[in-house]
Structure formats: C-alpha cells, structure tokens
Amino acid sequence: MKEKISQLKADMFKAIAHPTRIRILELLKDGELCVCEIFEKLNVEQANTSQHLAVLKKQDILKSRKEGLRVIYSIKYPEVIEILEIADKILKMQLDEALKAFGSTK
Amino acid sequence: MKEKISQLKADMFKAIAHPTRIRILELLKDGELCVCEIFEKLNVEQANTSQHLAVLKKQDILKSRKEGLRVIYSIKYPEVIEILEIADKILKMQLDEALKAFGSTK
DNA sequence: AAATTATATTAGTATATTTTAATATACTTT
DNA sequence: AAAGTATATTAAAATATACTAATATAATTT
Numbered sequence: 001m002k003e004k005i006s007q008l009k010a011d012m013f014k015a016i017a018h019p020t021r022i023r024i025l026e027l028l029k030d031g032e033l034c035v036c037e038i039f040e041k042l043n044v045e046q047a048n049t050s051q052h053l054a055v056l057k058k059q060d061i062l063k064s065r066k067e068g069l070r071v072i073y074s075i076k077y078p079e080v081i082e083i084l085e086i087a088d089k090i091l092k093m094q095l096d097e098a099l100k101a102f103g104s105t106k
Numbered sequence: 107m108k109e110k111i112s113q114l115k116a117d118m119f120k121a122i123a124h125p126t127r128i129r130i131l132e133l134l135k136d137g138e139l140c141v142c143e144i145f146e147k148l149n150v151e152q153a154n155t156s157q158h159l160a161v162l163k164k165q166d167i168l169k170s171r172k173e174g175l176r177v178i179y180s181i182k183y184p185e186v187i188e189i190l191e192i193a194d195k196i197l198k199m200q201l202d203e204a205l206k207a208f209g210s211t212k
Numbered sequence: 213a214a215a216t217t218a219t220a221t222t223a224g225t226a227t228a229t230t231t232t233a234a235t236a237t238a239c240t241t242t
Numbered sequence: 243a244a245a246g247t248a249t250a251t252t253a254a255a256a257t258a259t260a261c262t263a264a265t266a267t268a269a270t271t272t
Contacts, residue, residue, distance in 0.1 A: 002129070003125060003129075005197070006125035006126075006128045006129050006132075007125045008197055009125075009128050009190070009193050009194070009197060010122075010123050010124050010125045010127075010128055012193055012196065012197065013119050013120075013122050013123035013128075013193065014119075014120075014123040016116075016119050016123075017116050017119035017120040017122075017123045018116050019109060019112035019113045019115075019116045020112075021116075022112045022115050022116055022119075023108070023109075023112050026112075060200050077196050077199060077200075079192050079195055079196050079199075080196065082192050083189050083192050083193065084115070086185050086188050086189050086192070087115050087118055087119065087189065088115070089185055090118065090183050090185050090186065091111070091114055091115060091118065093183060093185075094166050094183075
C-alpha cells in the first residue's frame with residue numbers, strides 16, 4: 001500500500017523531471033497558452049512539444065481545452081508551481097554552497 | 107542559460123522520481139539512519155539501496171557521515187521534505203477528483 | 213469539398229535508468 | 243593479520259524515455 005503511493009508520487013515527479021517540461025510549467029505559471037505559443041517560446045519542435053504536453057496531461061498536471069483550431073493548456077493544480085519554487089530555492093542553496101567551497105582554500 | 111537551469115532542476119527531480127528513493131526520503135524525514143536500517147525497513151537489497159542512496163547523494167540531496175563500520179545518511183536540505191508534502195497534497199486532490207468522477211453518473 | 217492551419221500520433225532509433233548478481237573496499241574485532 | 247561486518251562498485255541484461263521524421267486528425271477558411 002505504502003509502496004503504491006510512493007509509485008504514484010514517483011510518477012508525478014517523473015512527469016516533471018524534464019527540462020522542456022519544467023520550462024512549459026514555468027511558462028504556464030502566469031496563465032494559459034496554446035501549443036503554438038508554447039513551442040515558439042521554447043524553440044522546440046511542435047511534435048516534441050505535443051509529446052511533452054501529453055506527458056504532463058496524462059499525469060493530471062496540466063489540463064487543456066479546445067478553442068477553434070487551437071488547444072490551450074494550463075496548470076491544473078497551482079501547487080505544482082510551489083514545488084518548482086522550492087526546487088529553485090534548493091538549487092540556489094546548492095550552488096551557493098558549491099561556490100563557497102572555492103573560497104575556502106579548496 | 108535558462109535552459110541550463112531547467113536542466114539542473116530536472117536532474118534534481120529525476121533523482122527524487124523513484125519509489126524507493128521517495129521512501130528513503132520519507133524515512134529520513136525524522137532524522138538520520140544508517141544504510142542497514144534503511145534497507146531493512148524498506149525491504150530492499152543492500153546493494154540496490156546503496157545505489158539509490160548514491161543517486162540522492164550525488165544530487166546533493168542527502169549527506170552522509172561515517173561512524174565506525176556504518177554510514178549514516180540524512181537529508182541535506184529540509185526543503186526537500188516540503189516538496190514531498192506538496193506532492194502528497196496534489197496527489198490527494200487528484201485521487202479525490204478521480205473519485206468524484208464516479209459519483210457523477212460516469 | 214478542397215486547401216489550410218494547429219495539434220496529435222506513430223514508428224524507429226538512440227539513450228538512459230533500473231535491477232540483479234557478483235565482487236570489491238574499508239573498518240573492526242579476534 | 244585473519245575473519246567478520248557494513249557498505250560500495252561494477253557489469254550485464256531488461257526496461258523505460260526521448261528525439262526525429264513522417265503521417266494522421268480535426269477544425270477552419272476559401
């Protein structure tokens with residue numbers, strides 16, 4: 001039972017754990033965007049962008065709606081952004097520490 | 107530049123994104139443990155546990171110290187636990203919603 | 213209804229991750 | 243210094259992910 005929940009959480013993190021998908025989430029932080037806007041801003045192939053969006057949607061992290069020809073994606077649970085912000089914070093601390101290691105005669 | 111930072115964040119999430127590693131982090135939430143305690147509690151092979159610990163340590167998420175024969179691991183940045191707690195919260199909302207979908211004539 | 217536009221899907225190849233099993237290292241105790 | 247513990251490393255096989263290119267779908271405009 002506990003194992004299954006860990007698996008579900010791992011699946012969620014796996015969905016997030018890709019540079020392109022992280023950039024997608026950061027783009028969508030301030031509101032919804034259509035696929036065309038996303039792949040142009042990211043400079044990533046349309047097909048590849050679609051695939052990454054599909055990963056995030058399958059994992060129930062993004063939602064989408066159709067508007068004419070366009071498909072508009074947005075973040076389903078804003079808490080995901082909190083996760084990214086904490087990751088940012090940790091990364092800064094890590095880099096900070098790595099930098100300090102230089103100062104001390106290393 | 108922005109791409110490199112996304113890559114670093116992705117690497118961090120990748121390190122977290124495994125059921126066994128998530129369980130390790132949850133075990134260490136309340137304090138340090140040696141490898142022998144960890145793999146016994148998790149019911150995972152010693153070698154495999156070592157490998158997963160190495161992944162988390164390489165990513166600077168865990169730290170370790172030696173005490174006699176034992177190696178004792180602990181969480182380096184408590185913020186990682188916050189990330190797991192938010193993931194928990196999101197997962198609960200997702201499951202909740204999935205459950206509700208049943209109620210409504212689906 | 214044909215052509216156009218936006219998005220999605222599929223298949224194939226390339227890469228990366230995970231697991232298992234065997235072995236190595238590094239302290240400790242005898 | 244030999245034997246015993248605790249942990250780490252390595253190699254090989256199995257599995258999963260990612261990217262590219264080609265093609266398919268679906269709504270729109272002409």
